[in-house]
Amino acid sequence: MKVLITGVDGYSGWPLALHLLQRGHEVVGLDNFVTRQRVAEVGSWSATPVLDMHERIAALQSHGVQGFRFYEGDLCDFTTVKKTLHKEKPEVIVHLGEQRSAPYSMIDVHHAVATQCQNLTSTLHIVYAMRDECPKAHLVKMGTMGEYGTPNLDIAEGFFEVEFRGRKDRVPFPRQASSWYHWSKVFDTGDVMLANKLWGLATTDVMQGVIYGTRTPEITQDWQLTRFDFDEVWGTALNRFCVQAVLGLPLTPYGKGGQKRGFIALEDSMQSLRLAVEHPADPGEYRVFNQFDEAYSVGDLAKLVLKVGEKLGIKGEIHNSYNPRVELEEHYYHPLHDNLLKLGYQHQRTLEEALEWMLSDLQRFRARLEEKRAVVLPRMDFRVGDNKSRLHIEKVAKEAVALPKAMRKVPSSGSASVSEG
Amino acid sequence: MKVLITGVDGYSGWPLALHLLQRGHEVVGLDNFVTRQRVAEVGSWSATPVLDMHERIAALQSHGVQGFRFYEGDLCDFTTVKKTLHKEKPEVIVHLGEQRSAPYSMIDVHHAVATQCQNLTSTLHIVYAMRDECPKAHLVKMGTMGEYGTPNLDIAEGFFEVEFRGRKDRVPFPRQASSWYHWSKVFDTGDVMLANKLWGLATTDVMQGVIYGTRTPEITQDWQLTRFDFDEVWGTALNRFCVQAVLGLPLTPYGKGGQKRGFIALEDSMQSLRLAVEHPADPGEYRVFNQFDEAYSVGDLAKLVLKVGEKLGIKGEIHNSYNPRVELEEHYYHPLHDNLLKLGYQHQRTLEEALEWMLSDLQRFRARLEEKRAVVLPRMDFRVGDNKSRLHIEKVAKEAVALPKAMRKVPSSGSASVSEG
Numbered sequence: 091m092k093v094l095i096t097g098v099d100g101y102s103g104w105p106l107a108l109h110l111l112q113r114g115h116e117v118v119g120l121d122n123f124v125t126r127q128r129v130a131e132v133g134s135w136s137a138t139p140v141l142d143m144h145e146r147i148a149a150l151q152s153h154g155v156q157g158f159r160f161y162e163g164d165l166c167d168f169t170t171v172k173k174t175l176h177k178e179k180p181e182v183i184v185h186l187g188e189q190r191s192a193p194y195s196m197i198d199v200h201h202a203v204a205t206q207c208q209n210l211t212s213t214l215h216i217v218y219a220m221r222d223e224c225p226k227a228h229l230v231k232m233g234t235m236g237e238y239g240t241p242n243l244d245i246a247e248g249f250f251e252v253e254f255r256g257r258k259d260r261v262p263f264p265r266q267a268s269s270w271y272h273w274s275k276v277f278d279t280g281d282v283m284l285a286n287k288l289w290g291l292a293t294t295d296v297m298q299g300v301i302y303g304t305r306t307p308e309i310t311q312d313w314q315l316t317r318f319d320f321d322e323v324w325g326t327a328l329n330r331f332c333v334q335a336v337l338g339l340p341l342t343p344y345g346k347g348g349q350k351r352g353f354i355a356l357e358d359s360m361q362s363l364r365l366a367v368e369h370p371a372d373p374g375e376y377r378v379f380n381q382f383d384e385a386y387s388v389g390d391l392a393k394l395v396l397k398v399g400e401k402l403g404i405k406g407e408i409h410n411s412y413n414p415r416v417e418l419e420e421h422y423y424h425p426l427h428d429n430l431l432k433l434g435y436q437h438q439r440t441l442e443e444a445l446e447w448m449l450s451d452l453q454r455f456r457a458r459l460e461e462k463r464a465v466v467l468p469r470m471d472f473r474v475g476d477n478k479s480r481l482h483i484e485k486v487a488k489e490a491v492a493l494p495k496a497m498r499k500v501p502s503s504g505s506a507s508v509s510e511g
Numbered sequence: 512m513k514v515l516i517t518g519v520d521g522y523s524g525w526p527l528a529l530h531l532l533q534r535g536h537e538v539v540g541l542d543n544f545v546t547r548q549r550v551a552e553v554g555s556w557s558a559t560p561v562l563d564m565h566e567r568i569a570a571l572q573s574h575g576v577q578g579f580r581f582y583e584g585d586l587c588d589f590t591t592v593k594k595t596l597h598k599e600k601p602e603v604i605v606h607l608g609e610q611r612s613a614p615y616s617m618i619d620v621h622h623a624v625a626t627q628c629q630n631l632t633s634t635l636h637i638v639y640a641m642r643d644e645c646p647k648a649h650l651v652k653m654g655t656m657g658e659y660g661t662p663n664l665d666i667a668e669g670f671f672e673v674e675f676r677g678r679k680d681r682v683p684f685p686r687q688a689s690s691w692y693h694w695s696k697v698f699d700t701g702d703v704m705l706a707n708k709l710w711g712l713a714t715t716d717v718m719q720g721v722i723y724g725t726r727t728p729e730i731t732q733d734w735q736l737t738r739f740d741f742d743e744v745w746g747t748a749l750n751r752f753c754v755q756a757v758l759g760l761p762l763t764p765y766g767k768g769g770q771k772r773g774f775i776a777l778e779d780s781m782q783s784l785r786l787a788v789e790h791p792a793d794p795g796e797y798r799v800f801n802q803f804d805e806a807y808s809v810g811d812l813a814k815l816v817l818k819v820g821e822k823l824g825i826k827g828e829i830h831n832s833y834n835p836r837v838e839l840e841e842h843y844y845h846p847l848h849d850n851l852l853k854l855g856y857q858h859q860r861t862l863e864e865a866l867e868w869m870l871s872d873l874q875r876f877r878a879r880l881e882e883k884r885a886v887v888l889p890r891m892d893f894r895v896g897d898n899k900s901r902l903h904i905e906k907v908a909k910e911a912v913a914l915p916k917a918m919r920k921v922p923s924s925g926s927a928s929v930s931e932g
Binding site: 215254265267280472475 | 589619620621623624627628631632635636639642643662663664665667671673674675676678679680682683684685686687688689690691694697698701702704705708709710837843893894896
């Protein structure tokens with residue numbers, strides 16, 4: 091199948107491209123590299139050295155991998171999206187190209203606005219362009235388990251049947267997000283539900299759990315490495331714990347550490363997305379996958395990192411730290427996740443197995459972690475209106491926070507900035 | 512109390528200012544007049560001739576009304592919002608300053624993006640500025656009953672207790688909006704819920720029903736008139752039916768006409784908002800009002816217009832027309848609305864009474880309706896990606912659809928464009 095991946099330069103985007111290419115699919119990638127800029131904005135970089143896109147493409151070619159084409163472009167420019175879809179007519183669009191960090195959205199009001207506006211604009215541009223250019227294509231949209239929050243209920247897959255005052259209906263499971271970023275993903279969900287209702291776009295809405303790992307079956311050599319973020323803004327709690335362990339720093343779960351979330355290995359997330367691609371939603375269908383395998387508390391994660399670390403000669407300790415987030419630190423957590431199993435999904439990689447790979451990869455790139463030691467410890471606070479000085483951000487990356495060209499005025503019939511790599 | 516009203520130039524904003532001034536409150540108004548531009552964009556105008564703001568202020572002064580100050584400014588410019596709140600330190604902020612038309616949001620992709628981005632940006636700017644400048648102020652935020660959609664359930668006031676798989680919790684009532692505009696109001700609700708959780712902002716979230724009427728106890732003379740929109744983009748179904756009746760055109764309910772919505776008189780909506788202002792939410796409280804009195808179907812409205820019209824010598828007929836919206840045309844509708852009653856709210860004006868006023872006001876301004884006869888009949892379609900040619904929009908109002916200055920780049924310490932009227 092011909093699959094367009096937006097955000098193909100990212101942590102999930104690149105492994106997904108490799109996985110789909112290996113399965114014989116044709117992959118068209120789109121990215122504007124803004125995540126690289128934004129990670130630099132907070133003084134950090136990827137633990138793994140990541141090739142530039144032209145180097146990635148050259149490496150694919152030199153290893154005889156066929157079927158990948160790349161467009162540099164911004165999803166917030168409607169002409170770019172429309173022209174790309176017009177030219178490529180993809181059968182599937184996997185939309186990963188969004189600002190994906192909760193802490194980044196909480197830096198200040200401008201980062202909040204940019205996160206929400208850019209994310210929903212990219213989604214609106216994609217559904218409008220699909221309507222015009224490829225209405226029969228299948229949209230696989232990346233959401234997050236964080237949309238649901240932590241209600242004192244089992245969490246349904248998107249919809250549930252409720253009874254209220256003697257009547258019953260199937261309605262969307264209530265969303266209770268806890269950052270501007272997480273709300274932006276709820277907004278995307280609303281917009282995609284409406285696009286499905288208006289135009290019948292076949293849609294798989296993926297409520298993604300936290301992804302862990304540095305490796306997939308396709309990532310076996312350095313030229314295939316994907317990024318691995320570890321700073322307090324871009325790294326997950328688990329990633330930070332691994333890096334803290336490798337650097338000999340105390341592991342710092344926020345607050346009591348009882349916050350539970352659903353987790354999935356990078357290779358299993360790729361398996362899930364591939365299954366969604368190869369078993370598309372029906373015309374007019376809107377289906378939701380809660381995409382994770384196991385739930386862990388933040389405290390459990392820290393303990394597991396130390397347990398696995400021991401095998402590799404890593405010793406460490408846990409110091410629970412101030413919680414910069416506004417969240418329950420002890421709560422019920424039991425989301426349902428049956429829909430993927432029906433497609434044949436099989437859990438392949440446990441957290442404990444993946445942690446061995448992660449820690450040894452991080453030991454190998456230890457010099458890169460040492461250089462950015464300062465950005466691992468938490469400094470920002472979701473309760474604070476302006477976190478720039480806490481993060482030592484001297485200069486906000488204008489291009490990262492700016493709303494893009496297309497949104498500054500109504501586009502005329504001007505030319506698109508689509509360039510083929 | 513000192514009350515800041517954003518969108519003070521609008522249909523609700525101006526009557527609210529008059530009502531609060533009459534009750535002895537101090538009113539600070541903010542507006543950028545974009546609704547006037549946007550109504551012109553679709554070739555329409557207000558049925559009632561509406562004074563410009565400087566004329567409104569002059570009239571207030573010449574009639575000895577004290578206590579009103581006006582700022583011309585754009586809520587999408589954070590510096591404007593912050594400086595206004597810093598200078599005025601309002602005790603209450605009634606946030607009405609948003610794009611309020613579902614059809615306008617459905618014109619094309621750029622109107623969709625502008626509606627959602629501008630609405631959520633204005634809300635984020637207000638809550639961030641409140642956090643910094645007046646964290647104890649009370650936010651009265653205007654949402655819409657349309658956020659809930661039309662589930663086959665009674666609709667709770669914001670939250671409900673549900674049981675699912677043997678567990679119970681109080682969670683937000685699910686939102687199922689049916690236009691980009693209605694989703695933008697859901698997005699505001701999410702953001703305001705989070706701001707309340709992060710910073711404890713005292714919040715009243717008003718799920719407003721459809722407002723009807725041209726008059727309030729304060730609007731007794733021409734200099735007090737508020738706008739009254741009647742075209743297919745800016746007018747409610749009821750307003751269009753009234754104008755169709757006055758012009759001798761057939762009344763055109765969309766589809767079967769069984770679509771039910773909650774309605775409230777302009778003066779009763781002002782009473783409700785005033786009660787919210789005078790009985791603020793507690794510090795840290797987030798409360799929701801479903802603000803309407805009676806539910807009517809679109810078909811019932813058309814019949815009622817003809818019934819009341821007969822008294823005024825107006826004859827007409829009903830032609831059910833193509834439904835440009837994607838909505839259920841026959842459905843259960845029973846939203847709860849008890850919270851306002853607890854504050855002492857009393858329904859003052861029935862739809863039948865208000866219709867007499869509306870129709871006679873419209874007869875008086877019949878020449879203005881005749882001149883814009885072409886914009887009353889439905890031409891646009893929510894299923895169509897680009898409605899500009901159907902609406903005969905020759906030139907999109909750039910300033911109306913553009914995302915505003917503050918969003919184009921991270922603002923430096925430059926000066927605000929706040930000007931006092």
